[in-house]
Amino acid sequence: MSARDAVIDRPHPLLLDALTAAGFDATDVRFTPLRSGTDSLPFAATTCDGDELVVKVRRVGSRSRYPTAAWASARMREAGIPAARVLWHSREACVETCCPGRPIEAEPPQPQDLEAAVRAGEVLRRLHTIEVSSFGQLDGHGIGQHSTIQGWFLALPARRTPSLDGLDLPGLLNYTRLILEAEADRLPATAPKLLHGDWVGRHLFTDGRRITGVVDLESVRGGDPLAELAGWSLREPAPMSEALLVGYFDGPLPTESLLPLVLFRLRIAVSLLHFHVSCDDQDMVRLRAAQIQADLDDLDHGHLTAVPRIAPDPHFSGRCRP
Template sequence: MNLDPNRVSESRPILANRLIATGILAAESPWAPLPGGADNDLVAARSADGTEVIVKTRRPERSNRHALAAWAAARMTGIGIPVPIPLWHDDQTWIETRIPGLPLADSDDDQAAADAGRLLRRVHSLPVDGFGRLDAEGKGRYPDWGTWLLALPTADTLPGPVAGLAHQARQAVGANLRSLDVHKASLLHGDWTARHVLADDGRVTGFVDLESVRGGDPLADLAGWSLQESGPLTTALFAGYFEPGEPDADQALVLALYRLRIAASLLAFHHACGRSDLVALRRTQLRADLTALEAGRPTAIPLVTPM
């Protein structure tokens, strides 16, 4: 497919021509738009040496985290985790090798989900310095895990009923800080969902979107996934991660507490984006976990999942 101004927005062909002129993309490179995320617009293209690549263009209101993604890719590649290889980037644009396969969110493959769990456990074996979002050198912005845990949205950023739930979540997390006492930070994916796992025929071909990596407790990655994926897919992921076992009672409590913290943050994000459907889902999830925690019966898998 040649460049076609009628198929994409005006800025895309201009960018493509600039990258072709500088020898980064192949002459008359295909320029196929792909579904993007909250931070980037994506297209598939071909590099000057014929390699299939993904070109990400950062949206103006989003932070530049390209250097962090490059750092994370190097760390994960070093222990054999399949991730895209960064080829070139500047402040606005990122180019990486294209990994074959489909997002696990589209295939709903339990075997691949278990494989993803095993690989994620390997990622979590990497230590980092500090907690929360990392900078370009891999240092966390928070000196301890408890500070990150309690850095929840304030009530004045949310409407009344939603603010009340966020406040209850913060109280529950604060009351159980001893159960969440983490002294050493591990490398976390930070936006661990099925759309960021590519797979083919029951095998993971790669983890993508490394711009949100963090330092913290590995169970936080698992809790974030469980809030956003189906119960069966989470069960499959956990089976691979905890192989040959499953989360014990103490881990179930910790997972529930992380879900409260993450769901409260997602609640604020979805409210700001005007996503009433997702606001309703997070409210229901928060209520379910708060009720189970109060009854002394926290669960490893959420009682309420998206599907």
């Protein structure tokens, strides 16, 4: 997350109440808006005592995920992962520590960003040692929505998607769902591990040598670690994906992991495409459609790749990034 220039002169009472409930002096606190998310409006907060914090408030109509973030923060920190510490939360707001360093979001990536991506892969491998009891999005007790990997994998809501000029989205998505349903039984029968759920560079902080912070924990879920690698590769430039894989694996990607990785990529790309449609972001919709088509073609010809053939342009940042 990166701060804007403006400091709020008259902060919303909910921000002040959250800080007070967390045990901080809310007098003369400086609030600076940060990049907003799908469910939260986050603010950097500096207290009169010099405490550097992040305060989040729930968007109207969105689900409250702060109990989940608090549970995940504790589990990650127990495993030695530098996750933001959730100091207080309710259904409406959350107060957490501010992670040092800067987010990994240079476009195009610089050598230091590639090195940070390697370190991110090492941290991610540690995260994926944490076992959970079920699959899917987790609640505040770490319980997921699905008992099987297939139930989680195929839990894509049926949504009507309009076609774009020269692009038959309904046909593409219907065919992709058929492929996912046909191939779901080929997923490995692995026990669910804790996944961040939105593992991208902007949610990881670095001081140039190591990962200093992992933020935005509201989307954690139980699942197959390959899904986390697939999600990163769809949203980061190819060199960043290659660097993450170097840090995550001791050697090359295991051969038996390649098909599940591509299947997870397809599944996540479909979900992202629906999200971009909801934002009316046609450029990102076309990117996701191209990624889906490329993986479908590769599946058909048996030429699977660990990194997508079509990756985001490092010079382009979509208007609507989940």
